[in-house]
Amino acid sequence: DQQVKQNSPSLSVQEGRISILNCDYTNSMFDYFLWYKKYPAEGPTFLISISSIKDKNEDGRFTVFLNKSAKHLSLHIVPSQPGDSAVYFCAASAFGNQFYFGTGTSLTVIP
Amino acid sequence: DSGVTQTPKHLITATGQRVTLRCSPRSGDLSVYWYQQSLDQGLQFLIQYYNGEERAKGNILERFSAQQFPDLHSELNLSSLELGDSALYFCASSVDAGVEYNEQFFGPGTRLTVL
Numbered sequence: 001d002q003q004v005k006q007n008s009p010s011l012s013v014q015e016g017r018i019s020i021l022n023c024d025y026t027n028s029m030f031d032y033f034l035w036y037k038k039y040p041a042e043g044p045t046f047l048i049s050i051s052s053i054k055d056k057n058e059d060g061r062f063t064v065f066l067n068k069s070a071k072h073l074s075l076h077i078v079p080s081q082p083g084d085s086a087v088y089f090c091a092a093s094a095f096g097n098q099f100y101f102g103t104g105t106s107l108t109v110i111p
Numbered sequence: 112d113s114g115v116t117q118t119p120k121h122l123i124t125a126t127g128q129r130v131t132l133r134c135s136p137r138s139g140d141l142s143v144y145w146y147q148q149s150l151d152q153g154l155q156f157l158i159q160y161y162n163g164e165e166r167a168k169g170n171i172l173e174r175f176s177a178q179q180f181p182d183l184h185s186e187l188n189l190s191s192l193e194l195g196d197s198a199l200y201f202c203a204s205s206v207d208a209g210v211e212y213n214e215q216f217f218g219p220g221t222r223l224t225v226l
Contacts, residue, residue: 004153036217043113043201043217044154089153098169099215101146101154 003027004092006102014110019077021105023090026071030092034099035064035075038087047088048075080109114138115218117202123224129190132221136183136204142166143185144215145177148199160185161207189223197225 005024013019021035031052036044050057050064050073057064063076077084087106091099114137124130136143145157147170156169160179171177174192179185189196199220205213 002153006153009151034214041219043115043203043219045113045217046214049214091154098156098159098167100156103151103153 002103003030003100004090004102006088006090006105008105009103010106010108012108012110013080015082016079019075019080019084019107019109021075021077021088021090021107023073023075023102024071025073025092025100027092027094027100028071029094030100031095032093033064033066033073034091035062036089036091036101037084038089038104044089077107080107082109082111085109113216113218115202115204115216117200117218117221119221120219121222121224123226124192125226126192126194128192128225129188130192130223132187132189132200132202132223134185134187134202134204134218136185136202137216140204140206140216141183142205142207142213143179143183144203144205145171145185145187146201146203148201148220149195149197152198154201157187192225194225197223199223 034049035047038044066073087104091101093099116135141162146154157171159167177187201220203215203217
């Protein structure tokens with residue numbers, strides 16, 4: 001039962017352009033969402049989060065958008081840099097309980 | 112470097128065997144989480160310990176067990192191993208200082224291969 005889905009296993013973007021990573025969820029009780037970034041041979045590292053009371057959160061080049069009615073969130077990276085090449089996981093939680101992770105999207109930023 | 116350490120990095124064993132994975136959380140973190148990442152799967156939450164006590168349980172098989180010791184390090188025990196248990200096992204820690212949501216810091220993972 002995959003409550004958090006990332007339907008695009010991979011994405012390639014030219015350096016300097018916008019990268020948009022998408023995530024869908026099924027549980028309407030989720031109230032907190034995060035994005036993690038993972039490089040090979042390393043554990044995931046926290047990138048950005050958003051609470052369900054907001055629809056946008058921005059941190060430098062990274063912006064997360066939340067559309068609660070569509071049960072959809074997206075991560076925008078502008079401008080994309082080669083160092084952003086990694087696997088990105090979205091995760092969601094309800095009321096401080098366990099986090100449910102998506103299967104990840106592998107982003108390649110082409111120089 | 113997240114400050115979370117996991118040993119061993121790699122483990123190769125045979126079906127039916129038992130292994131122990133070890134995790135040392137970041138200094139000051141009271142919570143430890145275990146996750147399993149199988150091929151083409153997301154991170155599946157297994158179990159959480161907080162200050163030595165089990166706090167939450169996810170999709171953890173009965174063949175698997177964990178504990179957190181007084182020095183806050185944690186061990187995940189996997190027994191009667193099956194081929195399908197081959198996966199990356201991540202440990203994460205968080206401070207859990209009364210804040211509802213705590214950022215989790217992940218270790219580099221242990222890659223388990225069951226032959």
